[in-house]
Every structure is written in C-alpha cells, then in structure tokens.
Amino acid sequence: MSIKIENVSKRFNDFVALDRVNLTIEPGELVALLGPSGSGKTTLLRVIAGLEVPDEGRIYFDSEDATDKDVGEREVGFVFQHYALFRHMTVFENVAFGLRVKPKKQRPSEAAIREKVHGLLNLVQLDWLGDRYPHQLSGGQRQRIALARALAIEPKVLLLDEPFGALDAKVRKDLRRWLRRLHDEIQLTSVFVTHDQEEALEVSDRVVLFDHGRIEQIGVPDEVYDHPATPFVYGFLGHANRVESRVDHGFATIGRARIAAPEYPAAVGATGTAYIRPHDLEIVDDAGQAAFSAKVEHIVKLGSTVRLELSDLSDGKPLETELTREGFDETSIATGDTIHLAARRARVFIDAPAASKETA
Amino acid sequence: MAAVLDKPLPEAAPRRVARPIGRPPSRSRWMPIALTTVALAYVTIALFVPLAAVFVEAFRKGIAHYFASISEPDALSAIRLTFTAAAIAVPANLVFGVSAAWAIAKFDFKGKAILITLIDLPFSVSPVVSGLVYVLMFGLQGWFGPWLQAHDIKIIFAVPGIVLATIFVTFPFVARELIPLMQAQGRDEEEAAVALGASGWQTFWRVTLPNVKWGILYGVILCNARAMGEFGAVSVVSGHIRGTTNTLPLHVEILYNEYNFAAAFACASLLAFLALVTLVIKTVVERRFLKAAR
Numbered sequence: 001m002s003i004k005i006e007n008v009s010k011r012f013n014d015f016v017a018l019d020r021v022n023l024t025i026e027p028g029e030l031v032a033l034l035g036p037s038g039s040g041k042t043t044l045l046r047v048i049a050g051l052e053v054p055d056e057g058r059i060y061f062d063s064e065d066a067t068d069k070d071v072g073e074r075e076v077g078f079v080f081q082h083y084a085l086f087r088h089m090t091v092f093e094n095v096a097f098g099l100r101v102k103p104k105k106q107r108p109s110e111a112a113i114r115e116k117v118h119g120l121l122n123l124v125q126l127d128w129l130g131d132r133y134p135h136q137l138s139g140g141q142r143q144r145i146a147l148a149r150a151l152a153i154e155p156k157v158l159l160l161d162e163p164f165g166a167l168d169a170k171v172r173k174d175l176r177r178w179l180r181r182l183h184d185e186i187q188l189t190s191v192f193v194t195h196d197q198e199e200a201l202e203v204s205d206r207v208v209l210f211d212h213g214r215i216e217q218i219g220v221p222d223e224v225y226d227h228p229a230t231p232f233v234y235g236f237l238g239h240a241n242r243v244e245s246r247v248d249h250g251f252a253t254i255g256r257a258r259i260a261a262p263e264y265p266a267a268v269g270a271t272g273t274a275y276i277r278p279h280d281l282e283i284v285d286d287a288g289q290a291a292f293s294a295k296v297e298h299i300v301k302l303g304s305t306v307r308l309e310l311s312d313l314s315d316g317k318p319l320e321t322e323l324t325r326e327g328f329d330e331t332s333i334a335t336g337d338t339i340h341l342a343a344r345r346a347r348v349f350i351d352a353p354a355a356s357k358e359t360a
Numbered sequence: 361m362a363a364v365l366d367k368p369l370p371e372a373a374p375r376r377v378a379r380p381i382g383r384p385p386s387r388s389r390w391m392p393i394a395l396t397t398v399a400l401a402y403v404t405i406a407l408f409v410p411l412a413a414v415f416v417e418a419f420r421k422g423i424a425h426y427f428a429s430i431s432e433p434d435a436l437s438a439i440r441l442t443f444t445a446a447a448i449a450v451p452a453n454l455v456f457g458v459s460a461a462w463a464i465a466k467f468d469f470k471g472k473a474i475l476i477t478l479i480d481l482p483f484s485v486s487p488v489v490s491g492l493v494y495v496l497m498f499g500l501q502g503w504f505g506p507w508l509q510a511h512d513i514k515i516i517f518a519v520p521g522i523v524l525a526t527i528f529v530t531f532p533f534v535a536r537e538l539i540p541l542m543q544a545q546g547r548d549e550e551e552a553a554v555a556l557g558a559s560g561w562q563t564f565w566r567v568t569l570p571n572v573k574w575g576i577l578y579g580v581i582l583c584n585a586r587a588m589g590e591f592g593a594v595s596v597v598s599g600h601i602r603g604t605t606n607t608l609p610l611h612v613e614i615l616y617n618e619y620n621f622a623a624a625f626a627c628a629s630l631l632a633f634l635a636l637v638t639l640v641i642k643t644v645v646e647r648r649f650l651k652a653a654r
Contacts, residue, residue: 049555050555051554051555070554071551071554071555072554072556072557077555078551078552078555080552082548084548084549084551084552085549085552086552086553086566087571097556097558097566098556098557101553101556101557101559149552149556150555153556
C-alpha cells in the first residue's frame with residue numbers, strides 16, 4: 001500500500017513539530033525518517049499511525065483518505081521505541097493480543113490463533129520464548145516480539161519508532177540487517193524513524209531527512225550522502241569540514257584554491273560555507289596545487305581508516321582528513337608535520353540570513 | 361631532618377589502618393548504636409506499650425467478660441454499622457479512584473491540576489470540619505435540610521450520613537496510590553493496544569487494569585483501614601444513638617466515658633486486631649507489588 005502525506009502540519013503549543021510536510025511512500029518501500037531529536041520525524045510517524053491528529057493536511061492510504069480514521073481502523077503495525085510489550089502477558093499472549101481483541105465475528109478460532117502466533121514467533125526466530133514474560137527477555141528479543149505482535153494483525157503498513165535505539169551496538173547491527181532481510185521477504189510498506197545516519201543509509205530504500213519539522217531532502221541513500229541538498233544535510237549525514245568561502249560569478253574560493261560553484265552564477269562577493277568530506281581532502285606533495293597547508297595535530301587510527309586531525313596554517317582552524325590504513329602506511333606522516341591538501345570534491349552554500357540556526 | 365620526619369609516622373600509620381573500611385571517618389562507633397536505641401525506645405513507648413495495654417486491659421476482667429462485651433447488642437450493632445459503612449465507602453472510592461487515576465494519568469484535559477488538588481482535599485481538611493460540612497448541607501438547618509425533611513429522608517444522625525462522611529474521608533486513598541503508578545507506566549502499552557485494534561474498554565480491562573492490580577489492592581487496604589477506624593467526621597454526623605448510629609470507634613468512646621473500661625478496651629481490641637490484620641495483608645501485598653513493579 002502506498003502512503004501519501006499531503007501538507008501535514010502539527011503544533012504542540014508553541015512548538016512546530018511538522019511544518020507543511022509532503023511525502024509519498026511507494027508500495028513495498030522501506031523508508032527511513034532521519035533527523036536530530038525534535039525534528040518532527042516521530043511526530044510524522046505517529047500521525048501516519050493515527051496516534052496523533054494533524055492540525056492541517058491529509059493522509060492517504062492508497063487513494064483512500066485515512067485522516068479521520070482511528071488508529072485501530074488504519075490497520076497499521078506500530079513498533080514502539082521501548083517495545084511497549086504488555087508486561088503482565090506472556091510472549092505468546094502479547095503476539096496473540098491483536099487477534100483476541102477482534103470483534104467476535106472476525107476473531108479466528110483458538111486453534112487458528114495458536115497456529116498464527118507460532119508462525120510469527122518462528123518468523124522472528126523466537127518460538128522457544130512463548131511462555132516467557134517480557135522482563136525475562138533481552139532488548140533484542142523484546143524488539144523482535146514487538147515486531148511479531150505488530151505483524152499479527154496483518155497490517156498494510158509497518159511503522160517503527162527508533163526500532164534499534166535502545167539496543168547496544170552489536171545487537172543493533174545484527175537486528176537491522178535482519179529487518180532488511182525480513183522486509184525483502186514480506187514486502188510490506190514500512191517506515192522507520194531513526195537518528196542514526198548509518199542505520200538509515202544501510203537499511204532503507206529511501207531516506208527522508210528532517211529538520212525543524214520540515215523535510216530537507218528525500219533520496220536514495222547514495223544520493224543524499226553524495227549530494228546533500230542543504231547545509232543541514234551535509235552537517236548531519238557524515239562528517240564534513242566547514243570552510244569559509246567567497247562566491248563570485250559561479251566560482252568559489254576554498255582556501256587558496258578556486259572551484260566551480262555553478263549553483264550561483266550571479267553571486268558577487270557573497271560569503272558562503274564550503275563543505276568538504278574528510279575523505280575528499282586529498283594529501284598532495286605540491287603546495288602550489290593545494291587549497292590548504294596544515295599541521296598534523298593528532299593521528300587517530302580507527303580500524304581500517306586513519307583520521308588526521310589538522311590545523312590550518314593560515315588561520316588555525318581545525319580540518320580533518322581520512323585515509324585508508326594502507327594509504328596512510330605508504331606515507332611517513334607524523335604528528336607535527338606540515339602537509340598540503342587539495343579538495344577532490346566540495347559543495348558551497350551561500351550563507352542565508354537564517355543560516356545561523358544550521359551552524360548551531 | 362630524616363629523624364624529624366620519621367618520628368610521627370609510626371603513630372599516624374596504624375591509626376589509618378585501624379579505621380574500618382567504608383565507615384565515615386568523623387563518626388564514632390557508638391553513633392549508630394545510640395540512634396538505634398533511641399528509635400527502638402521511641403517505638404516501644406509510643407507504639408508497642410499502648411498496643412499491648414489495649415489487649416491487657418481488654419482481658420482484665422477475664423475472657424468471659426471480654427466476649428460478653430463484644431457480643432452485647434449495642435456492640436454487635438456498632439460492628440455491623442462499621443462494616444456496612446466500609447462496605448459501601450470502599451467500593452465507591454475504588455471506582456472513583458480508578459477512574460480518576462485513569463483520567464489523570466492517561467489523558468490530557470483542562471482542569472487536571474484542579475482535580476488532583478481536589479482529590480487531596482480530605483487529607484488536608486480536619487475530619488471534624490468535613491463532618492460539619494455535611495451537617496451544614498444535610499442537617500435540619502442546612503441547605504437541603506427542609507427539602508430532605510419534607511421528603512422524609514434522614515441523612516444526618518442516620519446511617520447515610522455516616523456512610524457519606526466515611527466516603528469523604530477515605531476518598532483519596534485509591535486515587536493517590538494509582539496516579540503516580542499509572543503515570544510512571546506511561547501510555548505506551550495503551551497506545552500499542554489501541555494500534556492493535558483494541559477498543560477503549562478492551563484496553564482498560566486487558567492492559568491498564570492488570571498492570572495496576574497490586575496498586576489497587578494496596579489502595580483498597582489503606583482505604584478500608586481508614587474507613588473502619590474513622591472517628592472525627594463520623595462522630596459529628598452520627599448523633600451517637602446507641603444501637604443505631606454508633607460505629608465501633610464511637611462505641612469505644614461511649615463505653616470509656618461511662619467508665620466501663622474493660623468493655624471499652626475489649627471493643628478497642630477489635631479495632632487493634634483489624635489494624636494488625638491490615639498490616640499483615642499490607643506487607644504481603646507490598647511485597648508482591650514491588651515484585652510486579654520490577
């Protein structure tokens with residue numbers, strides 16, 4: 001089923017949680033809503049579910065207007081951040097709940113419920129836990145039970161609120177790969193909220209970036225990472241060096257170098273900020289070609305990559321570059337050395353008057 | 361120079377070693393003992409001795425007299441009335457307390473703060489005042505007095521007044537117990553239930569209520585203890601009519617004022633016994649409650 005969100009706004013007193021949001025989610029897609037806390041992503045998820053009523057705008061499931069439908073009528077599976085398992089019920093009863101509360105006419109027989117629940121527990125690979133209570137399970141197990149419970153009512157849409165937020169790093173990684181595989185298997189239109197960029201980029205078909213109640217960018221993971229549409233996205237997705245820049249007639253200065261900035265053909269003497277990913281700062285031998293000359297302050301080895309923390313010789317501002325372990329081992333760089341850097345790729349944004357909030 | 365430095369060391373070092381690990385250095389060892397003694401003495405004088413005295417006095421004239429005192433018609437009537445008042449007040453406040461706590465903890469509405477304050481009112485008002493308020497409202501000279509008399513309904517100096525006063529005084533117990541518990545549990549499970557298609561009623565019976573059952577039982581026990589033991593408010597509205605509007609605590613007072621000490625203490629021992637039973641149940645429930653909360 002497709003979901004169409006049309007001009008949805010929501011306020012909580014003075015706080016604008018959603019500001020005229022438009023978004024279409026295709027059938028069978030797995031979409032990540034990504035953004036910092038308070039950016040409105042969870043509110044949107046709850047509006048889709050019907051747990052929150054929008055002040056303005058409509059929600060369509062396929063072509064049907066679902067805005068005025070109750071949560072229960074929308075047939076959505078919702079997985080809560082803290083699982084919200086019924087603590088006084090066994091795992092089995094938790095999963096069976098959605099079937100047991102159906103009106104008598106639609107309620108499956110006890111045998112059918114039993115079969116369905118065991119099927120779901122097998123799907124999440126936890127059939128052996130049926131008699132346990134939620135507090136006897138680990139976080140990862142609880143999350144999978146919550147998922148099985150949500151799937152029991154055969155929802156048309158699966159909504160997950162920070163599904164891996166409360167788990168430790170290792171479990172989180174396993175579980176998100178598992179979720180991706182599960183999604184490929186059951187092909188259910190799914191939306192999940194996360195503040196973890198890695199999670200969004202790894203798991204989703206498309207990423208929707210939120211900030212201050214607005215959508216900043218929508219795109220497939222590669223696209224949003226390689227071509228961020230706004231300074232916010234650049235700052236939020238991955239690391240980026242920020243460098244002051246002057247933009248003139250479609251060209252921008254980055255340190256001592258000039259690069260093309262075709263987005264701004266008419267700019268004259270505009271001040272802007274250039275964003276350069278650390279791995280796009282290349283170490284070069286020739287100071288003449290380089291945009292920056294910098295002193296190596298720290299060398300941080302992080303598994304397969306090596307991060308150099310630098311300070312720009314001209315103004316002392318910090319810069320960061322990343323090399324592969326092999327690439328680093330071929331050089332003889334040591335702390336205190338002076339190196340020269342060129343920008344392989346950079347993106348300049350002219351500072352908007354309101355841009356001060358993005359730099360915070 | 362070296363000799364000067366060496367000298368204080370042998371003294372200082374053993375002192376540091378002798379100090380027990382984990383005990384604050386400035387407090388001496390007799391402090392905790394003294395505090396425990398004071399607390400024990402206080403509990404003995406203020407609680408244990410009076411409680412023991414009740415039972416000793418009750419049996420002073422022998423077991424036969426004891427049972428005669430608690431089985432004479434006026435005493436039996438007082439016991440019956442006490443149980444009747446509690447049997448009405450406790451369920452009434454149970455229903456009210458659960459609904460109020462549910463509304464306060466799970467929904468947002470205007471006037472929530474006022475409702476919370478109102479629930480606390482019986483705790484902050486002297487019971488005598490609450491009794492007087494009922495006299496003012498339902499008494500012969502009260503607001504509804506003439507109307508009630510015209511329709512031949514007696515509230516003050518009758519059983520309904522006693523029940524009303526008991527309800528008022530015990531009104532906060534269940535709600536007070538449940539509100540923080542339900543607030544701490546949050547709305548997640550209810551939202552999950554609703555998202556799974558449960559109706560409001562199903563959500564309440566299958567999710568909300570089972571999660572607070574021990575809290576409810578705890579509140580009911582406290583409510584019941586107070587309902588049976590209430591003196592002030594009931595005394596004002598009762599009129600002290602023997603065999604009709606005397607509750608057990610009022611009956612004790614009357615016997616005592618008549619210098620019938622053995623009988624007074626015999627009836628008092630019933631109340632004390634009820635209190636002890638309540639304490640035992642309360643302790644058991646509390647333990648289950650804490651276990652369930654984990």
